[in-house]
Amino acid sequence: MATPSLQDGIDKAGSPIRLLWQPDAEPWTPEVVEREYAGWRQEQAAWHEGVALLNLSHHMSDMWIEGPDATRVLADHGANNFEKFAIGQAKQYVPVTGAGHLVTDGILAREAENTYVLSGVPAAQHWVRYHAEKGGYDVGFVTDPSSAFRPGGGDPKLFRYQIQGPLAAELVERVFGGPLPETKFFHSTAVTLAGRPLRALRHGMAGQAGFEFIGPWGHAAYVHEAFLAAGEPLGLIQVGALAYTTPSVESGWIPSPVPGIYTDPDLLEYRTYLPLFGIEGKRPLNGSFFSEDIEDYYVSPYELGYGKMISFNHDFLGRDALEKAKGEVRRTKATLVLDADDVRTVMGEGQDPGFVLTYARHRVENAAGLVGVTMQSASIDPVGTVLAQTLIDAEHAAPGTEVTVVWGEHPGPGTDPEADLGFPRIRATVQPSPFNEHARALYRRDR
Incomplete structure (x- = not known):
């Protein structure tokens, strides 16, 4: 039996809304990580007042994009500026439909001249891969789903640990024996810990200073224990799945908006390409706001504050629609x-x-x-x-x-x-x- 597509699910339900509407839907929280370590209140306080350790290793999906056309396929289907994208830099990737609706965002990091990794919920990854395959771009893909969806289980390819809070810099110096090289926000630098290579991405959440440390899974346990040991005198607190979901509310990032893909006739083939049992078919809608029209849930990147990330110095899918929408943001x-x-x-x-x-x-x-x-x-x-x-x-x-x-x-x-x-x-x-x-x-x- 063929795997049902997103379009199959829409057709069977009768509409995108009838497919997605689920009153009292349980909110998503990260997979694998404990729900609480010290208690959600103490964990929230840690990144405001002390130092917190967050484990991002399991709930993010990663897709490596490599080949001579890697930059071209991303630029053709993303609104970002690719003329100023340094190796070691990360950006919030902004793909939109031809009508200018956001597909969803993701974190795009440039690892080499022709190599990127796109991380986050997989909707943006599906979008890029579909257009690369359809357009015949000279590019290859390696995917690592989140731990909840990794076939056969097993470990992720990468670990990701965030160190956040007013004492983050002091903890990092304790672990690495001194300050890390000066690094711009959302840029990374190569570092080693007891001979183990990893990258330090300068990051922050809820306005607090910090780094995200990324490296091969084989070094995960060592790096984790090193931070725990060095952080004990500073009162380091591990952050569980409950508290982890909350800093976006303070820092202004809206996670996983509804992809603007469910109605456009030009995207029928795309909806047929997507599996029903993926994020596009299973991320529920609920609440006191209800509309029979799924387009009432679509968002523009301008509404989400992504206007500064949009660059019209290149052609990309949705460019004309975004130029028109720039002066019409309601x-x-x-x-x-x-x-x-x-x-x-x-x-x-x-x-x-x-x-x-x-x-x-x-x-x-x-x-x-x-x-x-x-x-x-x-x-x-x-x-x-x-x-x-x-x-x-x-x-x-x-x-x-x-x-x-x-x-x-x-x-x-x-x-x-x-x-x-x-x-x-x-x-x-x-x-x-x-x-x-x-x-x-x-x-x-x-x-």
């Missing part, structure tokens, strides 16, 4: 600070609700009606409430604007999207995105 990214008393009432029945995480699309309203939709919401203990990364109409995005979040699960097809279902409202205040001032003002400037 929504912008903002952080909603949910009222702490309302959070306790609605989510905790009057008590502390504990850990909250959801990727649900919840309605954001004012007296006139719908003005935005949440993209990810999570408890941020150092802030003392739940924050929500949100796309909101630009005229309502000024810091201090008061709105309400409709907290509930629309049942989906068969019920009026605008029906009053009696869901509770949570008061919220609009604040900038990134919420963290350091992340907003400093740590992205070297990109």
Whole structure:
């Protein structure tokens, strides 16, 4: 029996929405890693106040792209500037459809003149590989799925450990016997640890300083233990799967937006190429915002704040649409600070609700009606409430604007999207995105 495609799933369900809508869907958390080590509150505090160790080795999918046409295929199907892409540099890759809708993003690192690795959720990887095969580009691929989807199990090819927090630099100096070479943000440098080669990518999350250390899996255990031992006097805390999902809410990154691929007739062949049992067919939609039209969930890279990454110095798929859309952006990214008393009432029945995480699309309203939709919401203990990364109409995005979040699960097809279902409202205040001032003002400037 042939493996069902994404288009098969859409046809059987009757529409993309009927395929993807799952009220009360469990939120994604990283695979393999323990849910908590010291407790999610202490783990969040660690990267704000001390030093934290995060294990990214298992939940990211990697695809190596190598060959004479590696740069060309990526540039033909990505909006980034490839004229200024140094070996050792990483960028947030921005592929869009012909209509200018984001496919999804990923982290693209250049390892050599004709070699890149694209990491993250695999939607962008599927996009690049499909177009490379269809277009006859002289390029080859090696893929390493996340540990949850690796055929036959086994270990990943690479380890990835992040060291984050105000004491990150001190910990790194303890491990390596001194400071690392000065490195620009999102650039990497080659280092060794007891003769073991690895790369140090200068990184940061929630505005805190840090590095991501990447190397062959065979060295993973040694490197991990070296950081744990050197970090003990500094109060190093390992971060579990729950807390790991939350820094994006502070740092302004919206993870895994809906790929804009489900409706375009020109992408029928692509939807037939994609397997149903992949991220495009199985990443659920839920929340109080509901529409029968999947295009109401599509996003523009401009809405996500990726405008500075877009370069019109080359031709690429979706170029004309992005040029037109540049002056027509209706929504912008903002952080909603949910009222702490309302959070306790609605989510905790009057008590502390504990850990909250959801990727649900919840309605954001004012007296006139719908003005935005949440993209990810999570408890941020150092802030003392739940924050929500949100796309909101630009005229309502000024810091201090008061709105309400409709907290509930629309049942989906068969019920009026605008029906009053009696869901509770949570008061919220609009604040900038990134919420963290350091992340907003400093740590992205070297990109």
